[in-house]
Amino acid sequence: MTSVAVENGFPESPFRDQRFTVVDRWDQCANFADDDPRKVLEFMHRQMNEEMDATECSARAIVDFPDAPWEVRMFLARQCADEARHALIFARMFQARGGKLGDYPILNFQYRIICQIPTLIGRLAVQNRTFEAEGIDAIGYGIDEARAQGDDELAEFFDGQFADEIMHVRCANEFIHEMLAKEPRLAMKVAQALSFATKAFGQVVGGDGTAVAKYTISETGRREAGFRPEEIKVASQLAEDRRENALARKGG
Ligand SMILES: [Fe+2]
Ligand SMILES: [Fe+2]
Numbered sequence: 631m632t633s634v635a636v637e638n639g640f641p642e643s644p645f646r647d648q649r650f651t652v653v654d655r656w657d658q659c660a661n662f663a664d665d666d667p668r669k670v671l672e673f674m675h676r677q678m679n680e681e682m683d684a685t686e687c688s689a690r691a692i693v694d695f696p697d698a699p700w701e702v703r704m705f706l707a708r709q710c711a712d713e714a715r716h717a718l719i720f721a722r723m724f725q726a727r728g729g730k731l732g733d734y735p736i737l738n739f740q741y742r743i744i745c746q747i748p749t750l751i752g753r754l755a756v757q758n759r760t761f762e763a764e765g766i767d768a769i770g771y772g773i774d775e776a777r778a779q780g781d782d783e784l785a786e787f788f789d790g791q792f793a794d795e796i797m798h799v800r801c802a803n804e805f806i807h808e809m810l811a812k813e814p815r816l817a818m819k820v821a822q823a824l825s826f827a828t829k830a831f832g833q834v835v836g837g838d839g840t841a842v843a844k845y846t847i848s849e850t851g852r853r854e855a856g857f858r859p860e861e862i863k864v865a866s867q868l869a870e871d872r873r874e875n876a877l878a879r880k881g882g
Pocket of ligand 1: 681684712713716795
């Protein structure tokens with residue numbers, strides 16, 4: 631099977647030690663049914679690695695854009711600290727519940743997509759303003775779901791993570807608006823980065839929308855993250871369309 635990496639010329643995966651099996655596509659991960667007790671464990675393991683990817687992407691941005699304004703570099707350094715803390719908490723919860731690191735395959739699509747984007751504004755638009763904004767939606771849903779299942783430990787962690795991720799998206803939104811006000815032509819770079827990421831992400835998930843089938847956007851989270859009302863409306867409509875498509879595919 632040709633790997634997505636070969637097809638796209640993505641950067642190599644970040645280093646993982648021999649305990650971990652790194653795969654290229656969503657369907658190569660362990661995707662358990664909702665009622666499977668391993669589902670929450672696998673989620674923690676996968677999410678731990680996603681948080682590690684986010685740490686590594688922000689670290690790479692500091693290295694790759696040494697001339698970026700100081701506030702942006704400080705923000706990226708703070709983001710590294712937050713994402714590394716999230717990874718550690720997921721690892722701790724996962725192991726406390728009997729998981730062993732490396733039990734499930736991991737994906738490094740975030741790193742491989744984001745680190746291929748040549749501009750800082752493009753990376754902020756994809757990493758923070760898109761992937762992490764979708765993370766806010768997922769966490770907003772996750773808080774309610776964990777509470778409903780009586781998993782207070784996970785719900786409390788999500789609550790703290792929700793606040794961190796909102797800040798990551800909010801700061802990126804502010805930096806992007808400032809950069810565009812100074813240099814409106816950069817809007818083209820944002821558009822290029824977004825269309826590249828959409829296409830690359832589509833290859834990773836293979837057109838399977840089950841991951842977005844259960845929830846829509848967190849309007850409160852997105853408002854606090856600095857999205858404008860018209861942007862929230864568009865994101866909500868897109869999420870609803872994706873959800874309907876995913877449900878139609880599942881039913882058909
Ligand atoms: Fe995070
Ligand atoms: Fe984040």
